[in-house]
């Protein structure tokens with residue numbers, strides 16, 4: 310058994326203040342909740358069936374009945390009183406399977422709301438007025454939160470879920486890679502700032518060419534517009550890099566915007582010289598190709614945002 314995984318799951322329990330008393334209380338609740346398990350299962354499927362796309366995952370009777378069996382086992386295991394490494398590995402595997410199936414994490418979170426409401430409701434119902442239910446309720450809340458944490462950790466790819474599934478060498482490598490990538494990202498951000506400074510220099514130079522009369526007014530204005538376009542694209546890239554450093558995704562479309570800006574600048578300059586008509590045409594075709602790629606990429610991300618908002 311990997312000792313660091315052992316530490317990770319102990320730390321997880323400690324973070325939720327989950328103690329041996331909680332384990333004992335949950336075990337004591339088992340017979341009572343075992344008696345309600347059929348009601349639990351019926352309500353569970355009624356609840357998750359309202360999610361809309363549930364049938365895309367629980368495709369047929371066979372899968373539903375297999376899942377029902379697994380949910381029963383998982384639910385009763387909540388009250389087993391033993392929560393060791395094997396228990397957490399099992400949870401992590403369930404999370405991984407859900408991720409592989411492409412199940413939205415929102416579905417798991419919402420399903421947990423049912424589990425919580427049902428279980429706490431049943432415990433309240435059993436209240437005889439003799440004892441205090443507070444500790445029992447706290448223990449249930451803790452084990453459910455721990456479960457949700459591990460089940461969704463495969464989605465987050467961080468914290469305990471990842472640690473339970475990785476060896477210590479993999480963990481070290483992953484840490485080194487993450488650190489290296491973050492340094493390179495800062496390097497890239499500094500390089501982009503330099504590009505923006507050069508773009509300002511280019512703008513200044515174009516203004517100089519215009520004011521000193523080295524460029525005609527028409528050529529001078531078009532060149533200045535071109536350099537401003539590049540400066541604007543460089544600023545966009547810096548913004549993009551900032552949001553990437555804050556954990557956002559990589560936006561290829563911003564790089565395409567920069568390439569389009571650079572080509573448009575060339576077209577603006579070449580368009581003044583009749584001898585460069587062929588070059589203008591070539592650059593025009595390139596701009597068209599890049600614009601189509603830009604349109605395709607933005608359409609795809611718009612579609613994804615739409616799908617995500619439907620899920621939520």
Ligand code: HEM
Nearest residue numbers: 357363366367372375376379380383403406416417420421
């Ligand atoms: C409280 C939330 C949930 C828990 C605890 C849970 C638990 C499980 C477990 C234990 C398995 C079997 C894992 C294995 O074979 O290793 C499983 C598989 C699966 N789960 Fe869930 N699940 C939950 C929510 C959902 C929801 C909301 C859906 C769909 C809308 C879903 C769809 C599936 C599917 C399609 C499988 C694979 C079934 C198969 O082909 O055997 N689960 N889940």
